[in-house]
Amino acid sequence: MTALVEPTRTVPDDGSPTAPSRPWWRSALARSAPIAAAVAGIVVIWYAVSYLVLSPSQRFLLPPPHEAFGVALGNPRIAGPMFEALGRSAAVALVGLVVAVVLGIAYAVVMSQSSWAERILYPYAVILQTIPILALVPLIGIWLGYAFTARVVVCVIIALFPMISNTLFGLQSASRDAHDVLTLNRATRWQRLVKLQLPAAVPAIFTGLRNAAGLSVIGVIVADFYFQQGDPGIGGLLRLYTTKLQMEALFTAITLTALFGVLVFSAFALADRLVVGRRYGR
């Protein structure tokens, strides 16, 4: 668990006496430097493959970034629908995430209240996790249609398990001594939950949130990809561009999808650092 959480005290030791009091934007910059370097690396490799590996006749397989983005974003008839689709997908992913978070925490809280509840309810979560989502997607389409609701359901199914398992782990992480302190002071079940178990679970809940957020983005792409009917999401466009061999649009759409995933992940990593880092000393 903790391995997934980056240390908070990452102020670089550059020997300058003002290092700890540097403005927040500079430390934010210092922290985002590695990811920026990675993006630059990808762009360099992309160009290298386009120009050095592929012959001009093959270059359509991987057009260089400026051409891909130029063609797709420069043409409003491609860029317009693409951003609309991205917006639709983002809305589905966020609603799916919120539903998964609420359901996952509630499910874990119920399980944490007795070992019986855990023994009865946990298998359902495991089964949900082990059924390949692709086996369920067509069925969801038949039952719920191919629009917003069905797509949200796909996101929820994919994102739910890490919320449940991380929250449950967190709720059970308080020490026996801490539980004894509450028992000796005649804490009610509710007091034990809100004053001990839930606060103790906060770091684990944030770990679950980051995983669930990433999975929710994957979920919406999968749903879009399979549910071709109705307004297309970004995943639907990926399929469309592939069948029509619109390589520039395809690469632009893939890049936008990746950026959206990185954005969601970063937002939750930041929230994690702010909440868990401050109050829990991680």
Place this chain on the structure above:
Amino acid sequence: MTLIFDAVTKRFATGTTALDDVSLDVGPREFVSVVGPSGCGKSTLLRLASGLDVASSGTVRVDAERLSYVFQDPALLEWRSAARNVELVGELRGVEKQERRLRARAALALVGLEGFAQQHPRQLSGGMRMRVSLARALVSDPQLALFDEPFGALDEITRLQMQSELQRLFAAPDTHFAGLFITHSVSEAVYLSTRVLVMSGRPGRIVDEIDVPFAHPRPPDLRHTAEFAELTGRVSAALAGEVAA
């Protein structure tokens, strides 16, 4: 009597007998230590006294409305400041906000942590965390305080300081507790207590009882007097006799 054990036996479901026919009592304003080898059921004694666990046979009688328990681990809630950790007791017991704040502040002052009320546990040293734990135990003004090797994990210097601190708290005019203190350390037991009980290992039995007549408060250099050495010698002999037997 604040606490009475009458012929108490505790067997666990696994078949081990943790305590065998243990009888003891702790009077008001007495401080009784129990020394014994590891795994002799000393902690079980406290769990029974606190009601966290029940005896297999015999009776445990507690005549204290307010009881508190100090664990070897400070068992603080890491997301709460020192003050809010101490306030927890009042929150659980429905003490009004203003009142429990005042009491928490007073309890922290009692253990010498006035200036650290807003610090979180991770910002405090091991000794200071244990002081917060003591403050949390004393904030309800208990009539009986149970200590389960609270200083066992501290370094020697901090440990001696905490012993002085605890005997000062015991003798302080604004505390009113009787103590039952579990320890491995013979000198800690003698320094803190009005009476020392020596326990045998597996199953736990009380094999000797030694009165410690020194008045409270006790200066730190009491530990270097001949009388102190004589008493620790007697406790050690009782322990050694038990280990040999």
